[in-house]
Amino acid sequence: MRAIRYIFLCFYLFFFCTELNAQQLEWLEVEPGIWKTTIGNPEQYNLLTASGVVPYHEGLVRLEKSSFPLSKSDITAKVVDGKTYLKFPLDKTEQLFGFGLNFKTVNQRGKIMELHVDHYNGSDNGRTHSPTPFYVSSKGYGIFINSARYLKVYAGATVQRDSKNPPKVQDRNTDPDWNPHPYSDGVEILVPAEGVEIFVMGGPTAMNAVQRFNLFNGGGCLPPRWGLGFTQRMERLTDADGVYKEAMAFEEKGYPLDFIGLEPGWQSKSYPNTFEWDKKRFPEPEKMVKELLEKNIRLNLWINPYVSPDAPFYKRLFPYTASHTVWAGVVPDLNTDSARSLLFGALEKNKVSIGISGYKIDEVDGGDGYLWPDLATFPSGISAEQMRQTYGLLMQRYTTKLYQDRNVRTYGLVRGSNAGGVSFPYVIYNDYYNHQDFITALINSGFAGVLWTPEVRASSNPEEWVRRFQSNVFSPMAMINAWASGTKPWTFPEVAPIIKEFALLRMQMMPYWYSEFAKYHFEGIPPFRATNLEQGFQNITPVKETKNDNLEENPYAKAITREIKDQYMAGENLLVAPMFTGQKSRTVILPKGKWFDFYTGKYVGNGEVITTIPGLEKIPVYVKDGGIIPMTKPILHAPKASEKIDIEFRYYGSKPGIYQLYDDDGETYNYEKGEYSVRAIKISKINNKLVGSISVAQKGKPNSINKITYKMMTP
């Protein structure tokens, strides 16, 4: 037997190696400005098949044309020892962004990481909630590796002996500038599979490459309007009475509230879960959901996918579960029809069917300490590794489908995602609770094809509470997560007025946020993203500083480049520079062009480093010259589909301004069939006076605008 097997192995290897060594990479333009090549035998199961998304072709067609952005001969690939080795070129000045949702660094050049879905644990080593195998170069192109394996990435950290651009050889004995990390001319990636497909995203700008990636993944999600309001997650063991009281308290105190999150205690048992309402805490869920909906408040339910023996569908599910359990619950194999119909059937019944607005999907990321191990097996034959890389995608895909089937939008939370998840209406969150790093994650989310919320939990003092809350308002989901602490917006009475002001500001800005998310969907522009993607930002050189040159403490001391990771773009026109506890002032690096204070409209600077002392009452926010921010009144709930709202267009600066205001019913997928409108707002100088105008409403298209006013902010 062994001999026969061996003969076949030899034949196989012979043909295999012969072909691969000879292979030249062939690039096919699969969408405008997107080229694909196939190396070896790519696996059938990958990030795109797991997510089931299709490119948003119409969006891609609208983008500026691009030629292949690299020298084709500089991209090499081979299959060795059952693994695929890739190399992409890298010049001396290039910066690299992406490789997933990193929390501490923006420029990933020089990093070594293993892209691995996991709970973020304090180190940008590839283990994160969305380790998206996509990177963008400051030179204006992107690379996407469509693999559901753990990819080992050397992002300019390796030196090939036969390199055409070798680093210089130094003598450490005598050269004080001896470099422990010599110049590397390539990004090398190890794919632990006998082949893979890769995509090159053209530019000409880095933003264009990001847009192409997002559109190729179906375009960004467009949340329902209410998703962009305010949400409060309740203490884990609350009951229906607690929910009513919470809703009432928000109303009475005048704080906005669009949806309430219920944590594990809505179920009869959790960790592992029954997916059944607890009859004592929630005796009449349907009635409760209905009554809250009448007040324009929705409910979102926490879940993780690990099924308790007490779940009604446990026995039927059992054959379609993994070899290993998680918290003694079985793990549904979401690549089998049977497991899917049972799990998502349970999520539909008495939940989506009675009006539950969405889910918070926990623990589909990791950590290793509780998830299935890499040597678990699944009935579908998909490996534990591939399941780990895609479980969050699968959960998003099929919960989203529950809503798509009803033509109702959802907006929820998830703790694990990956490439392919761009279009799913989910925001990533986690338990790692560092405000500064949360902002860096928000920056990097724009490179990773995901949304991220710097959610607010408990704070140890009023200052921290205010600072975290202010950032949270300028993010994809404005949320207090009180699952463990029971924190309310008014928990620190001494600063409650500031909190209320920002909660209401979130609501006022809803027309802006909604239009900016429409750009995410239709144009692939991330609503929250790095200032590095802003034109005119690249010219500001980061400062170089050396960390520690004590040989004994740091024998491989390296010059550290300080980078900008505490300011970000929020939509087309805003630059946000959060304040952190203890800070009285901070510096902000403004891209070229004039910038204006969001609150006062005053000019602050142009392509320079400014220092601001905003006081506790303000988070520094700046508006581009000519920027228009559409605002509404300080409402307590997002407007309903039929509701009309007043809009005030705030205008900053002196340049002629134009803004595309997006509108649709805010609740259904009808926009996909063209049921939306875009109206152009213009501010121009006529007879030395600023005058606003708006294009006429398109006939037969959604129009939720009531009264319009213009406010010229800049004095």
Add this chain to the structure above:
Amino acid sequence: MRAIRYIFLCFYLFFFCTELNAQQLEWLEVEPGIWKTTIGNPEQYNLLTASGVVPYHEGLVRLEKSSFPLSKSDITAKVVDGKTYLKFPLDKTEQLFGFGLNFKTVNQRGKIMELHVDHYNGSDNGRTHSPTPFYVSSKGYGIFINSARYLKVYAGATVQRDSKNPPKVQDRNTDPDWNPHPYSDGVEILVPAEGVEIFVMGGPTAMNAVQRFNLFNGGGCLPPRWGLGFTQRMERLTDADGVYKEAMAFEEKGYPLDFIGLEPGWQSKSYPNTFEWDKKRFPEPEKMVKELLEKNIRLNLWINPYVSPDAPFYKRLFPYTASHTVWAGVVPDLNTDSARSLLFGALEKNKVSIGISGYKIDEVDGGDGYLWPDLATFPSGISAEQMRQTYGLLMQRYTTKLYQDRNVRTYGLVRGSNAGGVSFPYVIYNDYYNHQDFITALINSGFAGVLWTPEVRASSNPEEWVRRFQSNVFSPMAMINAWASGTKPWTFPEVAPIIKEFALLRMQMMPYWYSEFAKYHFEGIPPFRATNLEQGFQNITPVKETKNDNLEENPYAKAITREIKDQYMAGENLLVAPMFTGQKSRTVILPKGKWFDFYTGKYVGNGEVITTIPGLEKIPVYVKDGGIIPMTKPILHAPKASEKIDIEFRYYGSKPGIYQLYDDDGETYNYEKGEYSVRAIKISKINNKLVGSISVAQKGKPNSINKITYKMMTP
């Protein structure tokens, strides 16, 4: 082409899977108490073939017999997706030790790690200098996986759905004792290869399993006598004059000195290296070595294996080097004869050949940031991963051979090792400089088949200096490493007398250390090891404490078991309990049986927890009841082969004492041919008086003993 390849692949997979699913594990007793099984197609290149060691059969035969220590049907293995999945049973109370040189934990149960040769970086995650794939159970058996791959280990951290011993299902909503880490009934190991060989080491005790592992790997190393003296490593750019002055200073001030280490500056260029003496700093190396040897002082040379274009053999070596460079130096493929003969030829010529006593082999461990990447290729066809796991072994193997060929022993330093390296005369060191964790590493070295030195570098104050020095004296290599700081033993004059006392104590204890290393070689007993391996220790239950039960800060809070990781056994009779900076007192857990103070001979306790307040002048050391410690005079250099020494046998307690004193020429490998002697020292009570005796010297065997005295220490 692709179709043909595919057909062969299908045939191959068909035969492959058929065979493996049907496979029953067959166990063959390959040495007394050691069983081997083979799963799938093990790779030809593994830890044992890389190190080239053969079992020390005579030693194994002398051990107590053992039956197969586990239920054979509880060990399972299968090959899935090109990887081997192993499972070993684990009962509820079992503790697991080993899995390499860990620095923070002793009991590894519950851990998930990827065994990967690397520089230790602060976390016991499998990345360490010797990630030995061997573990020992408190139930008295050991498991060794002979693979040079990165093994993923789940040490009791996984739960199989179909387990016969499943954990209980809990409801987190209502159960305050909900366990985020349910009971796991197995150790699962993923070997990323299509087969592997594994070995089970019988007991009956955990110590026996350790002995079998060490003897199976050739038996522990027996250093030359001078290796157990004192060594000073000099500032990296010192010259010959500096070396002479250093030797003189030690002599004049009365500090012992057996060998001096030269750091990178002995070479004309370093990082990458020329392996040539720098002509300015060392114009006459042969003369220098000779003159120092006349003073009984040896020289050891730092190297790493990365070769500079300025090395004379660079061009000839080039074809036999890796695809990637390290610090712009080429990486010799040590699995090719050509690379070996060039590199080790350079290490022989003008170095070993003129009397250099050994090497310090740096940077064969990692980190990833400078070593070759996992997608490097080597001319021998051995993968980058396998090279990473074995490079330290290969360097040790072939440098040792240079000395074996001359019938001269060496004793050096290395930063990377693995299973298979037990018999190599090298001690591991690193740049991670935490005194407490250094002691935990010393404990774990005894489970990992390696030696480890808690070397002393610079200290920030006299107390730290003394405390580190005291621990260092009770370790495999007593060393100051001044490569960056230039520190001397007398750097802190206020505590210099204490330092000198302990440096001289190291020399006085040389007969003890030498006999204890003989036990490492002949019996496989690690000279430095956990008190857990001591009989009567297991009964003391560690305290359970919960770390943090704030749900928000620690959502998966777990009861933490406090473990004993700051005391260790040094040879047969000593228990060492180091003091750390800032401590005035400490507790020591004594195994059952009476224990006595090393310095005063006074009784201190029996199977209990004692508290000691030793003052800065002492490191707490305790002696077993009946323990005998052979000591000599406070000499400045190890005795030469022909030299005779006086021995004082110190006796502690009241039980009849016996000690096996080992003797040989101290310098050659002649002991392997039987040229050694073991003399039995006995202390017995005759007429109520303690009387010492020694067996007669064996005729024609080495005997370096001059005058003998006995000292009854216990008052």
